[in-house]
Amino acid sequence: MGRQPWVGHLTSGWLGQRVPRGHGRQGEQWKYVAGMEPMPDVTRFFHPVLPARTLRKKPLRVELAGRAYALFRDGTGKAAALADACPHRFAPLSAGRVRKDGRLECPYHGWNFDAEGRGRSPSQPDLKRCDTRAFQVVERHGYLWLADRDAPLSAFPDFVPEGFEFTGSFSMLFRAPLHVALDNFSEDEHTPFVHTRLGWDDHDTGGIEFSAENHEDRTEVHYRAPQRASWLVRLLLLKPGDFFHNDWVTRFDPVRAGYTIRWTGKAGEPRPFTHHYAIFMVPETARTTRFHVFAFLKLLDPRYRPLLPVVSRAHRVLAWFEVRDDALFIPTVADTPYSMKGMRLGKYDKPLIHQRKLLERIYFGQGTEEAAALVFLAQSSGT
Ligand code: FES
Ligand SMILES: [Fe+2]
Numbered sequence: 040m041g042r043q044p045w046v047g048h049l050t051s052g053w054l055g056q057r058v059p060r061g062h063g064r065q066g067e068q069w070k071y072v073a074g075m076e077p078m079p080d081v082t083r084f085f086h087p088v089l090p091a092r093t094l095r096k097k098p099l100r101v102e103l104a105g106r107a108y109a110l111f112r113d114g115t116g117k118a119a120a121l122a123d124a125c126p127h128r129f130a131p132l133s134a135g136r137v138r139k140d141g142r143l144e145c146p147y148h149g150w151n152f153d154a155e156g157r158g159r160s161p162s163q164p165d166l167k168r169c170d171t172r173a174f175q176v177v178e179r180h181g182y183l184w185l186a187d188r189d190a191p192l193s194a195f196p197d198f199v200p201e202g203f204e205f206t207g208s209f210s211m212l213f214r215a216p217l218h219v220a221l222d223n224f225s226e227d228e229h230t231p232f233v234h235t236r237l238g239w240d241d242h243d244t245g246g247i248e249f250s251a252e253n254h255e256d257r258t259e260v261h262y263r264a265p266q267r268a269s270w271l272v273r274l275l276l277l278k279p280g281d282f283f284h285n286d287w288v289t290r291f292d293p294v295r296a297g298y299t300i301r302w303t304g305k306a307g308e309p310r311p312f313t314h315h316y317a318i319f320m321v322p323e324t325a326r327t328t329r330f331h332v333f334a335f336l337k338l339l340d341p342r343y344r345p346l347l348p349v350v351s352r353a354h355r356v357l358a359w360f361e362v363r364d365d366a367l368f369i370p371t372v373a374d375t376p377y378s379m380k381g382m383r384l385g386k387y388d389k390p391l392i393h394q395r396k397l398l399e400r401i402y403f404g405q406g407t408e409e410a411a412a413l414v415f416l417a418q419s420s421g422t
């Protein structure tokens with residue numbers, strides 16, 4: 040197994056100088072999950088972490104960039120998040136319970152905490168310094184979104200496309216580091232080989248139209264190709280010989296791609312629906328990435344409104360199958376190095392290198408000098 044990018048940097052002492060192991064503020068050790076070195080903290084961004092309906096009476100554990108969080112609903116039913124390590128002896132608070140008064144109780148010695156992280160010890164009621172670190176949780180679009188307490192709501196990602204109807208969401212685990220998952224969602228060249236429904240067949244692979252632009256804060260990609268035959272796409276009111284158009288924008292605050300998919304007939308006439316998927320790629324650990332997908336549909340021709348429920352269902356099922364194709368395949372390439380040194384990149388890979396830079400600068404908040412050091416270390420560590 041190859042060394043992971045953040046492991047390589049941290050063991051070399053690079054970020055280690057900023058986040059020294061075993062030091063830092065109270066409870067800092069909670070961030071070390073399963074012996075892994077930490078990735079840079081990304082909680083200045085709001086990340087979707089859990090469908091809101093799944094958080095009920097029991098606390099639940101979620102992970103983000105190698106840190107674990109205990110989510111629970113307080114006495115008012117509002118979702119809250121604490122570092123998932125009790126300040127006493129680091130037992131996971133998510134294995135505890137929510138008391139009748141809405142405080143989260145540690146399963147080990149019963150220390151308990153409110154949504155602000157203010158702690159009490161039942162056996163030493165006068166004990167001071169029982170508090171733990173609390174985070175912000177926002178409930179929107181059927182999900183719980185986690186961020187630092189001082190992250191302004193204005194930082195909430197803007198991902199709802201105008202003129203579209205929200206049709207549903209789903210989550211899926213990718214057993215690969217963030218950079219591998221991101222690269223997979225940055226080109227359609229793998230479409231005829233990894234997928235079986237959307238897009239073109241391998242015999243059409245030489246004739247696709249493609250363009251891509253790299254910007255300061257995002258990448259944009261466009262594909263146009265013959266749509267292959269599939270029983271599922273027929274439910275989307277397509278005709279044989281239609282063209283598949285896939286356009287997307289990838290942003291890094293946090294990491295997400297907004298995919299727009301539509302079809303046209305031979306003369307360029309649009310088919311009745313346009314589909315949009317906002318795909319959030321949330322690194323849970325250095326080796327796993329959780330995808331949260333929000334689906335949207337736009338009806339272009341009002342005569343088809345009666346078919347909206349059927350098409351809406353088909354478009355969610357289709358997205359689920361397509362993302363699952365990638366999720367099933369991704370372990371095969373999970374050890375792909377972070378550095379692209381030695382790779383024979385082609386035109387379809389144009390966004391990939393630029394995205395590494397945006398990932399480092401925008402998402403992980405590293406300056407140019409640090410980013411350069413990161414690339415150097417990744418390369419010299421053989422990743
Ligand atoms: S470890 Fe939580 S109360 Fe002791
Ligand atoms: Fe794919």
